[in-house]
Amino acid sequence: MKKILVLEDEDNIRSFVVINLRRSGYEPIEAENGNMALERLRVNPDICLALLDVMLPDIDGFEVCRRIRASGSKIGIIMLTAKSQEIDKVTGLMTGADDYITKPFSPAELTARVDALIRRLGVDDQEKASVEVRNGPFVLNTRNRTLEKNGNRLKLTQIEYMLMKLFLENPGKAMSREDILEAVWGADFNGELKTVDVNIRRLRMKIEDDPTEPEFLTTVWGYGYKWGF
Numbered sequence: 001m002k003k004i005l006v007l008e009d010e011d012n013i014r015s016f017v018v019i020n021l022r023r024s025g026y027e028p029i030e031a032e033n034g035n036m037a038l039e040r041l042r043v044n045p046d047i048c049l050a051l052l053d054v055m056l057p058d059i060d061g062f063e064v065c066r067r068i069r070a071s072g073s074k075i076g077i078i079m080l081t082a083k084s085q086e087i088d089k090v091t092g093l094m095t096g097a098d099d100y101i102t103k104p105f106s107p108a109e110l111t112a113r114v115d116a117l118i119r120r121l122g123v124d125d126q127e128k129a130s131v132e133v134r135n136g137p138f139v140l141n142t143r144n145r146t147l148e149k150n151g152n153r154l155k156l157t158q159i160e161y162m163l164m165k166l167f168l169e170n171p172g173k174a175m176s177r178e179d180i181l182e183a184v185w186g187a188d189f190n191g192e193l194k195t196v197d198v199n200i201r202r203l204r205m206k207i208e209d210d211p212t213e214p215e216f217l218t219t220v221w222g223y224g225y226k227w228g229f
Contacts, residue, residue, distance in 0.1 A: 001027045002118065007064065008080065009038040009057055013103075017051060020107040021114070034059035038067060049076035049117060052097070054088050060096045068097035074145075074158050075116045080105075087089055093198040098159045099191065104146040116186050121158045133168045135227070136216070138207070140168050149207060158186065160203045167217060167227040176224040 004026045011032075018028040026152045027046055031037035034056050041047055050068065052061035065077055079092035079100040089100050098120075101113055111225035115226045133140040139148045145161050147154045155163065166175075175183075185191065206213040220226055 001025065001214065002049070003027045003029055003044055003047045004114065005029045005031060005037060005040055005044075005047050005052075007031045007051065007056070007061065008035065008053045009033060009055075010053075013053075014106075017110065020110055023174055024111045026114070033057055034061070034064045037064055041068065041073070048121070049114065051078050051080060051101075051143075053080045054071070054092070058226065062091055063220070065092065067105075071158065072155060074121075074156075076121050076158065078113060078117060083099075088196070090198050091186060093195065094202055096202075098155055098157060099185075099189075099195075112188065116188055120184070120186060133165070135168050135171060138164075138168065138216075140164055147207075153222070154206050156203075156206065159199055163203055164207075165200060167225075171227045174190075174220045174223060174226040178224075178225060190192045196224075 004021055006014055006028045009032050014030060014032065017195060018030060021028045029040050029047060031040050035058055037052070038052070041050070049195065052064055054061040065079070066079065068075065076222065077097045079097045081086070081088035081092060081100050081102055084148050087124070092100050097181060099113055099117055101110065131142040137150045142165065145158070146158055147161065147164055163180070166180065166183050178195045180196050181189060181193060200217065201211070204214050204217055207216060208214045216227060218226055218228065
């Protein structure tokens, strides 16, 4: 049974999430504040996904997300954001989240987003064989899902890894935001196209020498992105 951290300070919302996760076959690990969530992660290293509320009484969900990523953890992270706070979505993605759910949300949306991210983070049978994709200074290993640049390991989230895999396997091919969204987040993802832009910006900060003048992951204006000029 897959463990999912549920960080939410409002008891009624947390109970709602926990009940629906249990009904879907997951094992929820509850936390009512940020520090408790980090401790739950420490003692439960097999947690595969975290649901993080943004507004918390101690440290906010963004900081929890930053600390998770700073530790090198590649668990899935979904932010729970307020409907009126558009900036929360962008900030969450920039701090390392993989997805977001806007409050209020239905049980069906909650489980669909969780199921979809769990599927995306899984390693399929084809990737269990050690395969290296090389392009310029980059080496992508699809067995351990890692990326090296000039021999140095880069810390990527799983979504960033999937973006790199998509581009390195399609060098020179211009891909629309819609194509990227479907390939990486799945056809059932009902988020916004800006999710692609935010994650591309975050990825460039890790792979480019100068993210403002990208050498590798370039923009196709009015359309999308491609690998190389």
